Amino acid sequence: MLLKRSLPYLTVILAVKVLIVRxxxxxxxxxxxxxxxxxCFVLLVAALxxxxxxxxxxxxxxxxxxxxxLLAAVLVYQGYFGRVPSYESLAWAGNLSDVGASVAQLFRPAYLLVFADLPLLWLAGRFVPDFFAQAMPGAARKAVTWVAALAMLGNVAYGTVKPTPDASSAAYRHGLFNAQVIRFARSRVQSRVTVDASDPAGVQKRVEEVAGFPSGVASGPTAGKAKGRSVIVILVESLQAVAVSRTVDGQRVTP
Known part of the structure; x- marks a missing residue:
């Protein structure tokens, strides 16, 4: 009976798609x-x-x-910017008119495969009686829902308390969708942070804690190498990895 319902197929399909995108x-x-x-996210969606x-x-x-x-957006965004998008960056997509054509060129026909199951599910619903009907008994459905929800809650709570500064690393460790929830929760926490402006060291420490960067004295083979020397820091804004080593009419566009 379960094999005649959409639930197991949807669960497997979503899990496979997410795994491939990862x-x-x-x-x-x-x-x-x-x-x-x-x-856990896929199981929760299916159970709901x-x-x-x-x-x-x-x-x-x-x-x-x-x-x-959303998975297709991750593929396109990652192909252009070299990192996993956040919900803010997807919301800002409408402001990227200047690079919209470049982003569109990165869309590959293979990305359409993430939508390939939609017509198949629709056809199954047309020809298989009660294909989209309930598949799990009430007790089993509640168990799956609670286990998946609690697992996601624990994942998000840990990611909020022990944040990862890099968005892509957070998505890898906690999940593509969980990382967005963590990011939202962190933004709410950061908006409530209070500091004493008269204590610069305390402000810096609090900023590092909120941002998730490790505090304390730096360690490693290069730590302290520039002590007592004049250091020039060059910050390049909006340099995308996609332009590195590219050529136009035989001329390199980046060093």
Missing amino acids: RVAFGSWGIVPFLVGEL LDARRQPTAVGTLVADGVISA
Whole structure:
């Protein structure tokens, strides 16, 4: 009976798509972070869709379509900027008109494969009776929902308390979707931070704590090498890795 319902297929399809996107974005499968972060999210989505007394094809296809669109956005954004996008950067997409054409050129036909299951699910719903009907008994559905929700909550709580400064590292460790929740939670925490402006050292320490950067004296083979010397720091803004070593009409555009 379960194999005649959409739930197991949707769960497997979403899990496989997320796993493939992780491989493309991070260059590694990261099975353990996938199980801890991504799979719990997929199970929670599937369980919530199955919680309706009369699950519909529209709800399932919309949920699948939205998640697939976000995964496609991750692929395109990562291909252009070399990092995983945040929810803020996706919200700012409308302001990227100057580079919109360049970003669009990075879209590969292969990315459309993340949407390939949508017509298949729709066709299955047309020809398989009650394909989108409830699949799990009430007790099993509640168990899956609670386990997945608590696992995600623990993941997000840990990521909020022990943040990772780099967004891509956070997405790898906690999951593509969990990292966005962590980022949102961190922004709420940061908005409530109070410091004493008369204590510069205290301000710096608090900034490092909020940002998630390690505090304390730097260590390592290069620590203190420039002590007592004049140091020139060159900060290059908006230099994207996509331009490195590229040529136009035989002329290199970057050193």
